[in-house]
Amino acid sequence: MKKQLFVGLIALLLTQCAVAQDNYTQYVNPLIGTKKMGHTYPGATVPFGAVQLSPDTDTLPYSVNGKYNADVYKYCAGYQYDDPTIVGFSHTHFSGTGHSDLGDFLIMPTTGKLQLNPGTAAQPETGYRSRYSHSSEVATPDYYKVKLEDDNIMAELTTTTRVGVHQYTFPKSDEAHIILDLMHGIYNYDDKNVWTFVRVENDTLVTGFRQTNGWARTRIVYFAMTFSKPIASYGFANFKTYPYKGFYKRFDQSNNFPEMAGEQIRAHFDFKTSENEKLLIKFALSPVSTANAIENLRIETPGNDFATIRKQGEQKWNEELSKIKVETLNKDAKANFYTAMYHAFLSPTVYMDNNNQYKGLDQNVHKADGFTNYTTFSLWDTYRALHPLFNLIQTKRNNDMIKSMLAHQEQSVHKMLPVWSHYANENWCMSGYHSVAVIADAIVKGTNTFDANKALDACIQTANVSYYDGLGEYIKRGYVPDDIRPNSVSTTMEYAFDDWSIAQAAKKLGRMDVYNTFLKRSQNWKNVYDASIGYMRPRLSNGSFRKEFDVLSTNGQGFIEGNAWNYSLFVPQDPEGMIAAMGGEKKFIPHLDSLFTMHLPDKFFEETEDITRDGIIGNYVHGNEPSHHVAYLYNFAHQPWKTQERVRMILKKQYKPDVDGLGGNDDCGQMSAWYIFSTLGFYPFAPGSDDYQLGSPAIKKAILQLENGKTFTIDVKNQGDKNVYVSRVLLNGKEFKGTTLKHSTILGGGVLEFVMSSKH
Missing domain, CATH: 3.30.2080.10 (GH92 mannosidase domain)
Structure with a gap:
């Protein structure tokens, strides 16, 4: 019996070694090329995925006083390794390009007093951005993790082909927020945002779209976003005003009104969280419609198990890398x-x-x-x-x-x-x-x-x-x-x-x-x-x-x-x-x-x-x-x-x-x-x-x-x-x-x- 047990243990160890040897993702470092001019991004994506969910460390205007802003070139992928803060996590990125676009649908978790401006790298406390340290940063194929130090939130990201999956571990707070920034983009031209729309379908589902005039001149991306717990309250801010005020006199759209449209919109979704509570967000994209985005979400992420979704992404990468x-x-x-x-x-x-x-x-x-x-x-x-x-x-x-x-x-x-x-x-x-x-x-x-x-x-x-x-x-x-x-x-x-x-x-x-x-x-x-x-x-x-x-x-x-x-x-x-x-x-x-x-x-x-x-x-x-x-x-x-x-x-x-x-x-x-x-x-x-x-x-x-x-x-x-x-x-x-x-x-x-x- 002991001999059989010994043989069984040896077989198990050999099997585990074989599995370890087949894990090609362990050799990949997505942070390679994120400093200087490699223009790669460190975030989560599956092979050839439609979603590239990655941190953006800054966003700069394409031009200053009518002249090209040379510093913007550093941010073709949205991330520069030497930057001290993270603005948020957006769902679309180019890898290694010398020009850019994208950076759609930035999400940022925060706690405390609501702030709907990103703030500055020098003074992140003036906005929703956060300091971070590379010591807490983990980047592997289809997984990214970092601690947002200013709000003591652990951020984790993974994806399927068409869905970005966020998991945020919050501290205890009566003022926990998810910021959805539809103004954010990589290579921000003055008139890049043509129109955006957000619609709160129910207490866990939000849909909408973004139309931009950037490198791609006529680009529309639709989304469907779900939360793992009901929204306590929500609101919008439109950062561009319009001459006609009649509609706004009839309805107060700033709080708990179910839809908002405009060129420069940021939204917030508010929660109460217990210590170390995990909030899961699933964010699906579609080039066609919000209905298709909802279908993509339901087909690709029917459950709410972040670890399972991450494991499936890792398996896809191992299949390709092998x-x-x-x-x-x-x-x-x-x-x-x-x-x-x-x-x-x-x-x-x-x-x-x-x-x-x-x-x-x-x-x-x-x-x-x-x-x-x-x-x-x-x-x-x-x-x-x-x-x-x-x-x-x-x-x-x-x-x-x-x-x-x-x-x-x-x-x-x-x-x-x-x-x-x-x-x-x-x-x-x-x-x-x-x-x-x-x-x-x-x-x-x-x-x-x-x-x-x-x-x-x-x-x-x-x-x-x-x-x-x-x-x-x-x-x-x-x-x-x-x-x-x-x-x-x-x-x-x-x-x-x-x-x-x-x-x-x-x-x-x-x-x-x-x-x-x-x-x-x-x-x-x-x-x-x-x-x-x-x-x-x-x-x-x-x-x-x-x-x-x-x-x-x-x-x-x-x-x-x-x-x-x-x-x-x-x-x-x-x-x-x-x-x-x-x-x-x-x-x-x-x-x-x-x-x-x-x-x-x-x-x-x-x-x-x-x-x-x-x-x-x-x-x-x-x-x-x-x-x-x-x-x-x-x-x-x-x-x-x-x-x-x-x-x-x-x-x-x-x-x-x-x-x-x-x-x-x-x-x-x-x-x-x-x-x-x-x-x-x-x-x-x-x-x-x-x-x-x-x-x-x-x-x-x-x-x-x-x-x-x-x-x-x-x-x-x-x-x-x-x-x-x-x-x-x-x-x-x-x-x-x-x-x-x-x-x-x-x-x-x-x-x-x-x-x-x-x-x-």
Whole structure:
């Protein structure tokens, strides 16, 4: 009997160890990137969730005295680690963007005298904000906890896909309040709030909506909020008065009146609490209606058990994080890797209700038929590595995201695929039409479940909207003239790459007329290359190159988020042609070497407010995406060992498991996707191709769980911090030559073995 008991205990311990090993959330630190310019948020969300429930540490006006307020840039995600106070917890956030919106429906618990102003960071006692300490702060996937010191309230947050769940532990108080601030928002333009509405349905249910005119110009979000105990009393304050006073004379709306509408509203809901009493709030969002928000709430959170909801969120994260199982040299590397996966799986976000309804680009209600509809498409960033990562390990989601893009195109009056879109709006941000690269990547790799020919037609239509951002001139002349459009060179370069991706999809589908047309367009990069100086250069309508020109400057030189140095290397569709144009390998290699070693003048940093010195290596700007393929260019110049050492250097310098551990904006997961690929040892150099370029893996072992049921294992021998060079590669036990790995090879499953060395 004792022997059986002993065996049983051993089995139990082994089972517990196995469960612990499968808890990938323990390696994730959502606070990474919350300091300086990473622009990540630490709050609760499930993978690709429609709700991002997170603390906001401050809110600043977008402009002061009619001028842009540079300090507002810090708050793209609403939270800055060094701030001493928390204003409240809002339900929508972007992760890692360089511009912002959102910050909807801020909730803040308080006690004592009612205050409906947020106060200031210097004097939080003048409002409802509170001091806090990082010593009480806990951030893990789908869970956030912090003590609000001024009111002695413990705040805990978790979510489902469409519901934010708050649990506040109060002290004993006859004056406990929940503040609902509908004025609050990230990037507060003077006229951002168009209209808000709140309706008290009964003593535990509140509904309403918020309409804003921010980055998204016509955005409406509906909500339904429930309390775990009846409201004792409530009231509203409208912080904008109106000329017509007749209605207000007939009704006193300030206390216990069941509805309020206006541009600038804050509401309060009052309770009496006993010592350590927990108040649960469930807050559901909908893009369509309050009725749908109520349905979302009832379907996703039928009970009031905070711990159960939190556990379900953790399980969702473990399911997603387990798609790549890695062994690393140390715990810091594992934290970096799984936090990168966490950040990569935050967006795009689900944008439809449980009944599949969503608000379309045409502002009508649509129903997603057979797919999950997504929004938050930061495509100028994410087409480079994030969507190729999805295409590899989130194949079904990536297909649904593309179907969402195709629905966007159908609803567009321009019949264009999304450029940078969120919440039924096109922001028209950045250059290019990079949806086509995402679509082409799926078609070429054969992973598409959408109608490939119909999707290609949408790509062709998008690439021929002549009035979009100099596109007509580009089609006519082969370049965007600098005297007609700003950022003319980078726009030309981005268009040329997108055209190449369309050509690759057309070739895959046997549509050779389309292939020939767009392959020719993909060579338009040559039209802005000035061979006399060896750089891309702005070109005027008369065909001449602009005379006043500085290859290091980013200010009005024809480029966006880069300079002539950076963009002269942006020809991923034709690296061999680019190297030849620059004088061949003998001239190109020292030129590329100098990118990483040169010293930039101070004026470079003065001109570029969104880049810190921490994010730059020489003139290589890792925080700006046009450089993300550059380290892999050495492969095309027959010096792969330099790709290997550069990749490992970038990994080490730009990614650290600290609050300021990101060398630039994470940009909706693109920076994280670069880390994931490069750590694994290969990178999607040109999305729209079946090829990856090999680099230098920084893990000991990785197992990719593919959606076709197969696994692809990366096994690294003789790994070490100094062993950055690849001396040998084997695929399924056989010698692997060259630096190009096929996507089809990965999908077939197998083992890719790297043997590392300290010498090349």
